[in-house]
Amino acid sequence: MKILVLMKMVPDIVEELEVAGDGSSLDPEYLRFIVNERDDYALEQALLLKDRLGATVTVAALEAPEIDDVLHTALAKGADRAIRVSGIDVIAGTRAKAAALAATLPGIAGVLPADLVLSGCQAIDDLDGFVGPLLAGAIGLPYLGLVSRIQVDPAAGKAVVAKEYAGGVMGRFEITLPAFLGVQGCEKPPRYVPIAKVRAAMAAGGIEAVPAASGPAVTPLAVTAMAKPETAGHAEMLEGSVRDVAERLADILAARGLI
Amino acid sequence: MAGNVWIVAEHWKGTISDATRELLAVGRGLADSLGVRLEAVLLGHGMRGLAASLGPADAVLYVDDPTLADATGLQASRAVAALASERAPAVILLPTTNLSWDLLGLLPARLGVPLVNFCREVEVVDGALRVGSLLYGGKMAVTVDAGPGPMVLAVLPGTGTAPAPGAPEPHVEDVAVDLADDSGVRLVAYEEPEAGDVDITQQDALVSVGRGISSEANLEVAEDLADALGGAVCGSRPVIDQGWLPLVRQVGKSGVTVKPRLYVAAGVSGAPEHVEGMKDSELIIAVNMDADAPIFSIAHYGIVDDATDVLEALAEAIRKRKG
Numbered sequence: 339m340k341i342l343v344l345m346k347m348v349p350d351i352v353e354e355l356e357v358a359g360d361g362s363s364l365d366p367e368y369l370r371f372i373v374n375e376r377d378d379y380a381l382e383q384a385l386l387l388k389d390r391l392g393a394t395v396t397v398a399a400l401e402a403p404e405i406d407d408v409l410h411t412a413l414a415k416g417a418d419r420a421i422r423v424s425g426i427d428v429i430a431g432t433r434a435k436a437a438a439l440a441a442t443l444p445g446i447a448g449v450l451p452a453d454l455v456l457s458g459c460q461a462i463d464d465l466d467g468f469v470g471p472l473l474a475g476a477i478g479l480p481y482l483g484l485v486s487r488i489q490v491d492p493a494a495g496k497a498v499v500a501k502e503y504a505g506g507v508m509g510r511f512e513i514t515l516p517a518f519l520g521v522q523g524c525e526k527p528p529r530y531v532p533i534a535k536v537r538a539a540m541a542a543g544g545i546e547a548v549p550a551a552s553g554p555a556v557t558p559l560a561v562t563a564m565a566k567p568e569t570a571g572h573a574e575m576l577e578g579s580v581r582d583v584a585e586r587l588a589d590i591l592a593a594r595g596l597i
Numbered sequence: 598m599a600g601n602v603w604i605v606a607e608h609w610k611g612t613i614s615d616a617t618r619e620l621l622a623v624g625r626g627l628a629d630s631l632g633v634r635l636e637a638v639l640l641g642h643g644m645r646g647l648a649a650s651l652g653p654a655d656a657v658l659y660v661d662d663p664t665l666a667d668a669t670g671l672q673a674s675r676a677v678a679a680l681a682s683e684r685a686p687a688v689i690l691l692p693t694t695n696l697s698w699d700l701l702g703l704l705p706a707r708l709g710v711p712l713v714n715f716c717r718e719v720e721v722v723d724g725a726l727r728v729g730s731l732l733y734g735g736k737m738a739v740t741v742d743a744g745p746g747p748m749v750l751a752v753l754p755g756t757g758t759a760p761a762p763g764a765p766e767p768h769v770e771d772v773a774v775d776l777a778d779d780s781g782v783r784l785v786a787y788e789e790p791e792a793g794d795v796d797i798t799q800q801d802a803l804v805s806v807g808r809g810i811s812s813e814a815n816l817e818v819a820e821d822l823a824d825a826l827g828g829a830v831c832g833s834r835p836v837i838d839q840g841w842l843p844l845v846r847q848v849g850k851s852g853v854t855v856k857p858r859l860y861v862a863a864g865v866s867g868a869p870e871h872v873e874g875m876k877d878s879e880l881i882i883a884v885n886m887d888a889d890a891p892i893f894s895i896a897h898y899g900i901v902d903d904a905t906d907v908l909e910a911l912a913e914a915i916r917k918r919k920g
Binding site: 351352354355357360362364433459460466467481482483484500502506508510511512514520523559560561565567571572574576580585588594 | 716742790844880
């Protein structure tokens with residue numbers, strides 16, 4: 339079984355986000371990038387399938403700050419191949435990124451067709467689309483998103499997956515492979531890998547660098563302004579020692595008959 | 598702009614969703630501003646009766662097909678795209694709910710039109726749409742000049758106010774679409790969450806924990822406060838992902854919507870996916886280390902501090918008063 343996992347980097351929102359001088363984008367000077375959390379779950383799903391059934395897992399990502407760390411970590415965790423596609427701006431829209439991947443991936447030997455293509459089902463910067471649905475159509479695969487469990491029957495060429503609805507309800511789907519799945523979660527959190535193993539993967543090299551093939555031009559959305567959200571209201575902030583704050587909260591709860 | 602405004606109606610277990618009712622209000626305003634009709638697309642099998650409740654729409658385009666009974670996003674996008682190619686709506690509105698998630702990703706790709714995601718404001722300026730969206734987990738707002746269309750807008754729940762019942766019944770048009778399903782994707786069954794756990798929608802007080810509580814060990818502090826308040830513990834996505842709480846305790850997009858008398862958000866940043874599930878709580882108290890956390894914009898009281906410390910002290914203060 340062949341599995342392709344697509345990963346991407348997104349701004350780390352734990353850091354302070356600053357707007358650039360153009361007033362409509364993030365200031366790159368203050369940006370730190372981390373891997374899209376859902377893509378990490380997609381990788382874990384692929385590695386779990388490899389553990390259970392045996393599979394070749396290829397990870398592909400567009401070039402971005404810290405991407406080599408992410409790819410080396412994927413190799414250290416058990417991925418067989420890591421591919422870095424260069425030439426697309428890290429802050430380009432998701433539609434442009436999906437188009438670049440659609441143009442590039444079929445030209446890389448041994449990557450497609452794959453039995454399963456996995457990516458995270460969403461990212462915090464997906465203003466103009468999600469990678470999965472955009473790319474699945476372009477490479478001719480059926481797509482199902484919000485998936486959080488994947489079982490594969492390789493002999494039958496089918497997968498049975500759980501898709502999240504609201505209120506904790508799951509839909510169990512049967513899918514004929516090959517297919518593209520957008521991953522929301524996993525039976526377990528992404529595995530930990532010791533830093534020594536990541537260093538070893540780093541020392542071994544192993545990331546294949548591929549320039550992006552030119553695909554159809556994508557008109558980006560016209561983002562004319564970016565700012566911290568203006569909100570109708572804001573919490574009344576309580577300040578002071580933890581003990582004082584707790585007493586004032588208890589007053590508020592008592593006044594409302596909540597305690 | 599000559600095309601109409603469309604919404605794609607969601608239904609779940611035989612009922613039109615709240616998100617759809619809100620979307621009807623957003624769509625009505627937009628259609629009136631543009632001077633066009635508001636049409637609701639309803640997909641299903643034996644669901645024609647639901648059209649009557651899509652009141653604020655001028656018309657309902659109803660597509661009945663066995664493959665649309667529990668339509669996958671693939672099948673729904675095939676149906677809506679076929680209709681849209683024929684009738685050329687200017688704007689198609691969808692809610693950013695789990696039920697519509699695949700459709701909102703697939704439909705723009707199928708139609709080759711732009712998507713603007715996470716919308717919470719839409720206005721018409723000189724015949725073109727100006728859209729306000731929330732990005733980066735709610736930490737930034739962007740303005741998009743989206744042009745006259747065609748386009749798909751994915752709208753955050755809570756953007757519109759559900760219209761009061763009693764709107765006149767819209768005209769219903771039955772529409773036939775060729776819907777051969779060769780996707781190889783088949784729904785086997787819905788699985789309800791296991792019963793036996795606490796029903797968090799029935800609690801007066803909820804202590805909700807997020808990524809900011811740092812470790813599973815700190816759950817105990819949240820449990821203790823919930824105990825002092827006579828309520829229960831729930832959580833946001835990262836806590837469920839870690840396996841610290843079961844999925845039935847999740848508030849937000851994949852989880853449930855709660856409206857308790859008291860909601861204590863501990864280490865919860867307030868991403869839109871979480872906020873949609875708890876924004877209507879009567880009293881919201883938020884504790885977070887990040888003074889810019891979006892949760893403070895909807896909370897009534899906020900504390901910038903370590904959530905575990907504040908929860909611990911609050912439980913103590915409450916117990917002291919109760920004697």
